[in-house]
Amino acid sequence: MQETKEASSKPRKVNLSDHNSIKHLLDESVSEIVTSRGYVEDTKLSNLKLLIGAIVITIALFAQFYKKKFPENHNFLIGCIISYIVINGVLQLISYVKEKNAILFTHPLGSFSTGLVVSSKLPRFSDLYTLTIASADPKSISANKTVEFTKSVTKWFTKDGVLVEGLLWKEVDGLINQYAREPKKSR
The missing domain is CATH 1.20.58 (Methane Monooxygenase Hydroxylase; Chain G, domain 1)
Incomplete structure (x- = not known):
């Protein structure tokens, strides 16, 4: 536990001109945030x-x-x-x-929920990162509506390419909370 805490306290730096490394770092951070909320990755x-x-x-x-x-x-x-x-x-x-664009599949958090599918997009030559959280079983009666946001990656990185994890954490945590609050699909 101590090693992971020390590893996560190190600032994560990326080359801002490398589109793929930016997306990879964001996707990795989003996965960590979702799993820290208690969701367990589904590796099937x-x-x-x-x-x-x-x-x-x-x-x-x-x-x-x-x-x-x-x-x-x-x-x-x-x-x-x-x-x-x-x-x-x-x-x-x-x-x-x-x-498709999924970066993480999770198991259901509780007995009356479905797992999540977390997807992301960062089009080439664009700074707009789209994060989507949807139900892993959209036909389920307990599936919530899909939620997403599109934000500029410049909001989460310093000019030196260091990820400001607190800002990203707040955005992703808010999206997870929004998904949990969304009313169930009407049948």
């Missing part, structure tokens, strides 16, 4: 993607180290290539359909 989708990735790697290894040499293993290689493409396509489909 990540584990599924890792399993599918391991299957793809196994197929590639079979193709590479098959005991017969090229002319004799022609049909086997074609099968491996087709399997590789199909399974990789499934992996991409899962990312596109299920994940």
Whole structure:
């Protein structure tokens, strides 16, 4: 516990001209804020993607180290290539359909709630960071309405690129509170 407290007390610095590092630092900080509120990360989708990735790697290894040499293993290689493409396509489909811009999936906080899907966007050549909190199960009767904000990242960084975590914490905490207060969807 002491190490994590010391690590989080260090100022986090980023190169302000690197769009990806800004988004990565903000996403990482948002995830920490949400989990500090008691939400536990749901890793089922990540584990599924890792399993599918391991299957793809196994197929590639079979193709590479098959005991017969090229002319004799022609049909086997074609099968491996087709399997590789199909399974990789499934992996991409899962990312596109299920994940979208999500940075965190959580388990439900209580028995009468759903987990959260926390998503973010930071378009290239823009300083506007959009953070969205939605229900992991939008069809559930206990799902709240989706909430979001769009703010300039310049609000959370000093001119030296140090993240002012207190300001970001306040914004994200307010968004979580707004999500919790939103009335349930009417049926």
